[in-house]
Amino acid sequence: MTERLTCDVVVVGAGMVGAACAWYAARAGLDVVLVDRGPVAGGTTGTGEGNLLVSDKAPGPELELALLSLALWAELAEELGPAVEYEAKGGVVVASAPEGLAALSDFAAGQRAAGVSAVEVAADGLHELEPRLAQGLAGGVLYPQDCQVMPTLAAAHLVRASGVRLLTGRTVTKVPRTPRGAVRGVRTDRGTIHAGAVVNAAGTWGGELAERAGVRLPVLPRRGFVLVTEPLPRTVRHKVYAADYVADVASDSAALQTSPVVEGTAGGPVLIGASRERVGFDRSFSLPAVRALAAGATRLFPFLERVRAMRAYLGFRPYLPDHLPAIGADPRAPGLFHACGHEGAGIGLATGTGQLIARLLSGGVPELDLAPFRPERFEEEAR
Incomplete structure (x- = not known):
């Protein structure tokens, strides 16, 4: 008809x-x-994954749009209620080495000048935010404005x-x-x-x-995988990712890139990302991508080595040059x-x-x- x-x-x-x-x-x-x-x-x-982020955006038009959007998301969450699983949980970006921490600090300083709340965290303060984080990290930055919804x-x-x-x-x-x-x-x-x-x-x-x-x-489509663990008590409090994630987001490479991103959810499972590659709309399973995600996540949170992954799924991000x-x-x-x-x-x-x-x-x-x-x-x- x-x-x-x-x-x-x-x-x-x-x-x-x-x-x-x-x-x-x-x-x-x-x-x-x-x-x-x-x-x-x-x-x-x-x-x-439902991320509402300012932490991964450099000063410029995308960050301005993100700040506007965050304010509107808070209004929408109030109107739509708890069903959308809106969480103003904040994000933590960590650096494994001093040189990475210096670059992260410079990036955060530029963001602060553009209106982002970015709080530098010394190495000995990271475990107050995330008790299960790996030892030996150089430091990080807390982004209280980062949020999450169930998309x-x-x-x-x-x-x-x-x-x-x-x-x-x-x-x-x-x-x-x-x-x-x-x-x-x-x-x-x-x-x-x-x-x-x-x-x-x-x-x-x-x-x-x-x-x-x-x-x-x-x-163009840019493929990415996400690992989903079994439900857990809330052991990961924030969205936590390594500082090189920002560079991967901005990369023009078509090759596989992975950087560890770990976050808990209201329902219990931990979500593990992030991978990026341009392979058209190829929906085939990539064992190298998923292995890299698991390895990166356990480097950040060693306790995940003992946690079962329930499933992995993939999606395609709409990419413009x-x-x-x-x-x-x-x-x-x-x-x-x-x-x-x-x-x-x-x-x-x-x-x-x-x-x-x-x-x-x-x-x-x-x-x-x-x-x-x-x-x-x-x-x-x-x-």
Whole structure:
């Protein structure tokens, strides 16, 4: 059966970013349809750890977006309640050697100047924060602003609370345009949705959706694995990771990179990451990646050697070449707005992204300068 619907805005992608765009657009009084070829949180969101971080972001536009998003997440957590498992637990970044600690301290100093709370911790103070940490670490930095949510629950509750029309199991096959080039909704395999605005929140498929509108956005998938342990008493209090994680996030390498990231959850299991590699949408299991994750985690927390891993899962982060998402109106296709390419930070940056997109959709002025995130910037660089 096919159908024809009409609305103000079609948001394509029911992950965390799409859910936030739909939520804030509906709050702005717009009639919104949220469409996805799969279920809510069926892509990157459903395979994420739910991190809301400032600790891994250097001063600049992404950090500004993260600070805005953190404030909005606190408001959302209050409104949605405990079901989303929001935890303002803080993060601890540790260095194993003095030279690494010096680099971490310089990085934290720049963040403090940009508005981040970053507290340096001497080696003998680390075990007050995390009693089960390995001995012999050089020191670290505590980031009290780092938080966590359960991403699948957060996206689902946000969609439900928004009141928007949700259409799952529908693949967008085309973004039709008028003779003058403006978008006029989306065509799906189950009918057409007419709208004056389309938001591309399709995550790793954001480049494909852009292509269906006749524009280019070079989104690539970046694969990552997560190990999940058996449920434990709360033995890891913060998100804890090694200082080289920041460099891995910013790397352009396609090769496998791993750096230890360990955090407890409200449900009991410990989550262990993080790996990154560009292998397309290859979903095959990588024993080298998972072994590296386990080895890195036990270096940070030796007690994990005696803990069973229940499972490992993988996901694909939507990667753009300059490590900044595409957020805003696309001048190449009037009425098309992009909200994708957040790589591994999409959960944390979703709220700010959603509010910025909603401001544009409703004719308001965004809180941040969107020039660094403009979707057409890659064509400008190519020229």
